[in-house]
Amino acid sequence: MAAREYGQYCGVTRALELVGERWSLLVVRDLLVGPRRYGELAAGLPRIPSNILAARLKDLQAAGIIRRVPRSRVIIYELTPYGHELEPVVLALGAWGFKAMGEPREEQVITPDSMTMALRTAFRPQVAAALPATSYVAQLGPAELLVRVDGARLEVTRGDGPADLAFAAGPDIRRLISGELAPDRAIATGVVEVLRGRGDLLDRFASTFHLAA
């Protein structure tokens, strides 16, 4: 038996053998947002050494979790259907870890893909279904995301666009999502800055995206 195997006939151990190595699930997290190139993955994981990223991509490919697709002179990595089935795992981990995030620290960065997955984690379809379709532009640190909510459907894409509300916020957006900070207080204290549109829609945003802390 390979030394790094757990030696049990069990689904959990098998899963950890496939995606339990350091960085593996973070690569999956970013690929859940969409196909990515090597350099994009490296940019989304600033602290991953290049050799480790290369090794993880090899491992994940060998495990049938990702695919390496040559596309017009560049190489794209994307999840296989089986890899995509890791979404519940990543969302569950994100929801659990959310509660232990604490205060943001100076050296901690925010990446567009991690914020996209965080929004997916916090999304409450049943709440959204009862609200009018709404689109937001959220500038979260360096990540500018166009967030479209229509009924129980959520779509998050990078970049700007037409929106009912555009706002900017830093890591403290977490306190809005957790309900620790009321929407009007978030604006009053400058945690959230309204850029365009109806600032009162931040309330709807906070209802739509919520995670207990």
Added chain:
Amino acid sequence: MAAREYGQYCGVTRALELVGERWSLLVVRDLLVGPRRYGELAAGLPRIPSNILAARLKDLQAAGIIRRVPRSRVIIYELTPYGHELEPVVLALGAWGFKAMGEPREEQVITPDSMTMALRTAFRPQVAAALPATSYVAQLGPAELLVRVDGARLEVTRGDGPADLAFAAGPDIRRLISGELAPDRAIATGVVEVLRGRGDLLDRFASTFHLAA
């Protein structure tokens, strides 16, 4: 920043910093079944070195995931409420890994706690709710489990007891759970051996516990 931190302000990275180390989630998996002593944990994870188990218990305690409780001359480890909230993560990992388990290998063991969690993973409350209350005794390798299903409620405990059906099976029980092997075929081929009670209830068992493969 600690070298082993990921440097991102993100729920997933935070979760992986707390339970992403090797063996950590397996300790949690076993503690989800119930409080355990050091020796019981070691027995449930035959390949974990003793120093690693000790280190993990320290880390998990420092993270507020487990508690160390002295109880009448012995020490018991148990999950805190926050640790218990990892159950969805472990179940999601188990369901995903189930599909990649493949054929059992000689050196792979089955432990009572991993089988208990596997049954919880495969349990379908909505199916069970429509069926009469049923109790089973399942001898799965070295693990003897008393499985009581009552409506949408599932209870799995170690040991024997009164049951509508008692059966023995090896790792190939997986093929029954996945639907790859029909209940009557499982009995006919000897994958499942009926020990006591109504063998026809194996069909109900397979409906109640199911995971797609």
Added chain:
DNA sequence: CGGGATCCCTTAGGATACTG
């Protein structure tokens, strides 16, 4: 005997430089 601690060695992972 339960609950670890210590030792030594192997290997994964981190930092950095380099290449097709």
Added chain:
DNA sequence: CAGTATCCTAAGGGATCCCG
């Protein structure tokens, strides 16, 4: 841009030992 190559540190593995 998409990775390799190299060197080094630290985590993990295996065995043994210890202590109340």
